[in-house]
Amino acid sequence: MSHQPPLPTLSAADPEIANLVEAEARRQHDKIRMIASENYVSQAVLEATGTVLTNKYSEGYAGRRYYEGQQVIDQVENLTIDRAKAVFGVDHANVQPYSGSPANLAVYLALAKPGDTIMGMALPDGGHLTHGWTVSATGKWFNAVRYGVRKETGRVDFDQVRELAREHRPKLIFAGGTAIPRTIDFATFAEIAREVDAVLVADIAHIAGLVAGGAHPSPVGHAPIITTTTHKTLRGPRGAMIMTEAEHAKAIDKAVFPGLQGGPHNSTTAAIAVALGEAAGPDFRDYAHGVVANAKALADALLEHGFDLVSGGTDNHLILADLTSKEIGGKPAAQALDRAGIELNYNTVPFDPRKPFDPSGIRIGTAALTTRGLRPEHQPRIAEWIDRVVTATARGDESVIDTVAAEVGELLANFPMPGWVR
Ligand code: DSN
Numbered sequence: 001m002s003h004q005p006p007l008p009t010l011s012a013a014d015p016e017i018a019n020l021v022e023a024e025a026r027r028q029h030d031k032i033r034m035i036a037s038e039n040y041v042s043q044a045v046l047e048a049t050g051t052v053l054t055n056k057y058s059e060g061y062a063g064r065r066y067y068e069g070q071q072v073i074d075q076v077e078n079l080t081i082d083r084a085k086a087v088f089g090v091d092h093a094n095v096q097p098y099s100g101s102p103a104n105l106a107v108y109l110a111l112a113k114p115g116d117t118i119m120g121m122a123l124p125d126g127g128h129l130t131h132g133w134t135v136s137a138t139g140k141w142f143n144a145v146r147y148g149v150r151k152e153t154g155r156v157d158f159d160q161v162r163e164l165a166r167e168h169r170p171k172l173i174f175a176g177g178t179a180i181p182r183t184i185d186f187a188t189f190a191e192i193a194r195e196v197d198a199v200l201v202a203d204i205a206h207i208a209g210l211v212a213g214g215a216h217p218s219p220v221g222h223a224p225i226i227t228t229t230t231h232k233t234l235r236g237p238r239g240a241m242i243m244t245e246a247e248h249a250k251a252i253d254k255a256v257f258p259g260l261q262g263g264p265h266n267s268t269t270a271a272i273a274v275a276l277g278e279a280a281g282p283d284f285r286d287y288a289h290g291v292v293a294n295a296k297a298l299a300d301a302l303l304e305h306g307f308d309l310v311s312g313g314t315d316n317h318l319i320l321a322d323l324t325s326k327e328i329g330g331k332p333a334a335q336a337l338d339r340a341g342i343e344l345n346y347n348t349v350p351f352d353p354r355k356p357f358d359p360s361g362i363r364i365g366t367a368a369l370t371t372r373g374l375r376p377e378h379q380p381r382i383a384e385w386i387d388r389v390v391t392a393t394a395r396g397d398e399s400v401i402d403t404v405a406a407e408v409g410e411l412l413a414n415f416p417m418p419g420w421v422r
Helices: 008-013 015-030 043-049 073-088 100-111 137-141 158-168 186-196 208-212 246-260 266-279 282-304 330-339 367-371 376-394 399-412
Strands: 092-094 117-121 143-147 172-176 199-203 225-229 240-244 318-322 345-347 361-365
Touching: 008 015, 015 399, 043 266, 073 092, 073 208, 073 240, 073 266, 092 246, 100 137, 100 172, 100 199, 100 225, 100 240, 100 246, 117 158, 143 158, 158 186, 172 186, 186 199, 208 282, 240 246, 266 282, 282 318, 282 361, 282 367, 282 376, 330 345, 330 361, 330 376, 330 399, 376 399
Parallel strands: 117 143, 117 172, 172 199, 199 225
Antiparallel strands: 092 240, 225 240, 318 361, 345 361
């Protein structure tokens, strides 16, 4: 049993860390990983992540660097940019942001000033911290106005978005978030942004792979600025990109460097290129549609077990379940499920009466299990396991946990993961 690529040198030089890496690889193999923002990268992406490119400083952009020796790095970054432009059909791509939060901060730095009004989805309704939530710098340094979802439908309340936009005239409107189970209507957001002269920013971190694979409508043509992480449904390394229409290219580049960051992480850039190469291939379309088919099948099966799903189901890779009717909080349910080999996260649900650290819901995603090769026919079994563990844990009965963990292990033995072999 070992990590792939194998780690003989690391094992000899630092067995303590090598053993922890091996343990994590095994853990990732032995669980159904359903954290909606996670995935398994390919071995090619893993290999690109650990290269000598990490030795190089390259502050600046291709042809305009502050250090010598950029003959190769410029090619790596340009190739990554070209692939991002081709996969998403955008004018310009900056592939240097270290992750999603710095990418979003760069947008603020490029297009707004502290104290300006911005608008984003409230965190408990599915938004992201950096869309102006209270505890984030973006909520402290900007006048953040927050929209949400309708209680009856669990879907974005566009009447509220329009009203708030007209009243507050924000400079930026963020569309997207971290716990949105339904298709994001970029066209309606764009219409509202146009009406109040705001710049629409589509944060597609969660759905980038679905957009690339044609399983979610693209924001291109609606949002002049698009931010994304690269490690969720897009299945690349941990990193981010900002894609823009030509008119915003210069301001965004200046905001990323020198505005916010130092040297880009060049191994990550190369690994993003590899992931984008994979996303451009014919198999990725099947993957993206498979992710959605799995989520829909799982949502249907969970509904049959009486789960209360926010918005009543899903259009994408993500399901948000309110466990109030199962008489258990999200946190004890998530902890019990993890012990049963089903890894997901507790999550607030819209209008949650409980606190974020002990909320009412769980968030469930299908990006990683689809990479493992699980299909819609496996989802009823997963729903049944989730129900058994949640129902028993609510009664204080832990006896099913080990049984379910054994059954999960049996199923997963037939589905190898990239990065580890038995
Ligand atoms: N932490 C990410 C998620 O889990 O959705 C968002 O930044």
